[in-house]
Amino acid sequence: MGSAMCEAWQRSLIEEDELVKKAATTIPRLLEHPGITLDQASRLHVNIDECVERMDVLIMALEENSVDRSWIQMATTIRNSWERLAEDAAKKVLVFSGTSDTTVRDDSMRKVMGG
Template identity: 30%
Template sequence: MAAEWSSRLKGHADLVQNLVQEVPKALGRPSLTLDQAARLHEVIEKGIRDFDEVLRLMDQTDADEKFREAAESLARSWQHLCDTAEDKVRSMSEPDQSAENVGEDLSAQLNDNDEKERADTDRKQ
């Protein structure tokens, strides 16, 4: 049984190392759609579920402390990836509050200009 969890732990270490590089790039793409971000989040959640199974297998054996520390580090990395993807999905699915505020601020500025004297734009030289 130790051979099963140890090879899977190694596989997760390799996968997470790759994902830590690729996920931020993918989430930062300007052309990323909400559907793509949601699917990436789902894939990461599936990875976490699989990793949880590895942790359960480790708990059933007398795993060395260095493996447990590595597993804890991987669990933190998985969770960070999941949180990052979830934040992106949430930000893409919520209305853009900053754009609304900019429009309101601009409207207020334009209204302020109505109170000032108008420039003579018809003046001939």
């Protein structure tokens, strides 16, 4: 992989890391806001799930291009952070639907939400 391409991956990962860190402080507040609607929580979940999917694609590309393992690990950590936020949003949607979030296993969240 060329130097310019490597720099692009690195820049992209650094930006994604900053984004998920901001999201990790903002999204829980949004989900706990008393005025949040089912539609807002659902759209938030879909948007976060798209971030998970984007990171899955990026991780595969990094692995296929034999990028240094430390960058792949960083991408995986970012992806897992997005996944946790997606699960939190899915739980909020389930609360709206009347399903207790304690009765649904975390690993089934994406199935329940269509992910």
